[in-house]
Amino acid sequence: VIPVGPPPASIQAAIDIAVSGDTIQLSAGTYVEQIQVISKSINIVGAGQNSTIIQAPGPATPLTQFFTFGSPRFWCIVMIDNQAAPTPQTVNISDLTVDG
Numbered sequence: 001v002i003p004v005g006p007p008p009a010s011i012q013a014a015i016d017i018a019v020s021g022d023t024i025q026l027s028a029g030t031y032v033e034q035i036q037v038i039s040k041s042i043n044i045v046g047a048g049q050n051s052t053i054i055q056a057p058g059p060a061t062p063l064t065q066f067f068t069f070g071s072p073r074f075w076c077i078v079m080i081d082n083q084a085a086p087t088p089q090t091v092n093i094s095d096l097t098v099d100g
Contacts, residue, residue: 001022001023001024001025002014002017002018002022002023002024002025003025003027004024004025004026004027005026005027005028005029005031006027006028006029007027007029007030007031007032008031008032009027009031010031010033011024011026011031011033011035011044011054012033012034012035012036015035015036015037015040015042015044018040018042019040020040020041020042020089021041021042022040022042022043023042023043023044023045024042024043024044024045025045026044026045026046026047026052026096027047027052028046028047028048028051028052029051029052029053030053030055031052031053031054031055032055032056032057032058033054033057034056034057034063034064034065034076034077034078034079035054035077035078035079036065036076036078036079036080036081037079037080037081037082037091038081038082039081039082039083039089040082040089040091041082041089041090041091042091042092043091043092043093043094044091044092044093044094044096045093045094045095045096046094046095046096046097047095047096048095048096049095049096049097050097052095052096052097053096053097053098053099054077054078054096054097054098054099054100055077055099055100056077056099056100063075063076063077065079067079077098077099077100078093078098
């Protein structure tokens with residue numbers, strides 16, 4: 001278990017050091033950041049749907065993560081990119097709200 005928080009602690013920093021099978025346990029609070037999970041099976045668990053929030057950065061901070069489906073770009077607050085071969089990865093997200 002990798003504890004994170006309270007904000008302004010970085011969820012992404014915990015994701016970066018996590019290995020498959022780890023659980024990232026978020027404290028209550030509002031985390032203003034984008035997060036990305038690449039090729040890891042992890043659990044991200046908040047302190048409750050109304051207590052832990054991952055919020056989009058404000059308009060002065062441009063979003064950096066996107067994916068393309070057809071011609072438009074879709075900008076993401078939480079991006080899961082688990083194309084690891086030969087075994088697909090699983091990311092479980094629970095007990096939190098993503099706002100943005």
